[in-house]
Amino acid sequence: MSGSSTPDCIARYLAHVRVDKRLAERTLSLYTLDLEKLQSFAAQAGVDVLQVQPHHVRRWVAQMHSGGRSGRGIALILSGWRGFYTWAGHEGLIAANPVSTVKAPKAPKPLPKALGVDDAVQLADFESEVDDPWLEARDSAMVELLYGSGLRVGELVGLDVHASNSAKGWIDIEGAQAHVLGKGSKRRIVPVGQAALVALRRWLQLRGTGGSVPVHATEQDAHAALFTGRRGTRLTPQSVWQRLRRRSQLAGLAAPVHPHMLRHSFASHVLQSSGDLRAVQELLGHANISTTQVYTRLDFQHLARAYDAAHPRAKARK
Structure with missing residues (x-):
């Protein structure tokens, strides 16, 4: 340590990140708390902060994890420690960074948010009394396709009315199919349910009648687009998000719904x-298939809730 005390080193480091890196006060406060925790752990282990070894850090990570701190929270603390030891190495205070090889416990991936069957059906069956028939028909058809066919919002807005000259995807009413262009420009065909077909036919009857600018007077892409805005242009993903959020609130759902939530609901309910x-x-x-397996966890949650509600021994299990 070249005669420099641990508090001095930490103070010098905090001055370095404040002045040289110009960190925000909030970030500087978090760094200070992280280093205070490091000092506390080192004192309990009977070692100086600049004498800490990787096995010390791994032990402290285990203690924090067993104490209930999340993997993400531990990762942030380790990042703060790692920055301090990197600086100490540049200053010639240590030979190796004791945190460089230590990783935080993996944080569990959050489950996708899906609606219950009743809520999904409530949203799909909802008919707005606020919107005019043109908007109501369009939004209803969008909800039916998102929930009924599990489309991504980008796939939904990329759909054209006809297959001819379509570089994206298209809807086949007669074949009850949607040809979609997904991630990585991969095409797939998904079935379109009866409720969605009814909603689509109703929308197509009104599609060219509600815009303030005729569809044929706008860009060629809009002429082909299945879902358009008032001015005849292809609907954007952001517009779908806004309309769906509003519709879910009008339908009386507890939480606002976004397009991917309907995709999650589709997958969960089919499974x-x-x-x-x-x-x-x-x-x-x-x-x-590993990407799809997350829905087995949602499915198990559904089964667990059914068990807790119905089985006479469920309370004993808890």
């Missing part, structure tokens, strides 16, 4: 009914 993970993978267009 609950069929138990066919491979089929769900194909319908969603996932390249790897």
Whole structure:
């Protein structure tokens, strides 16, 4: 340490990140708290902060994890420590960074948010008394396709009315299919349910009548687009988000709904009914089944709730 005390080193480091790196006061406060925790751990272990070894850090990570701190929270603390020891190495105070090889516990991936079956049906069946028939028909058809076919919002707005000259995707009413262009420019065909077909036919009857600018007077892309705005241009993902959020609130749902929530709901409900993970993978267009397996966790939650509500021994299990 060249005669420099640990508090002096930490003070010098904090001055360095404040002045040289110009960190915000909030970030500087977090760094200070992280280093105070490091000092506390080192004192309990009977070592100087500049004498800490990787096995010390791994032990402290285990203590924090067993104490209930999340993997993400531990990762942030380690990042703060790692920055301090990197600086100490540049200053010639240590030979090696004791945090460089230590990783935080993996944070569990959050489950996708999906609606219950009743809420999904409530949203799909909802008819707005606020919007005019043109908007109501369009938004209803969008909800039916998002929930009924599990489309991504980008796939939805990319749909054209006809297959001819379509570089994106298109809707086949007669074949009850949607040809979509998914991630990585991969095409797939998904079935379109009866409720969605009814909603689509109703929308197509009104599609060219509600815009303030005729569809044929706008860009060629808009002429082909299945879902358009008032001025005849292709609807954007942001517009779908806004309309769906508003519609879910009007329908009386507890939380606002976004397009991907309906995709999650589609996958979860199909899996609950069929138990066919491979089929769900194909319908969603996932390249790897590991991506689809998250819905088995949602399915288990559904089963666990049913068990807790119905089985006479459920309370004993808790």
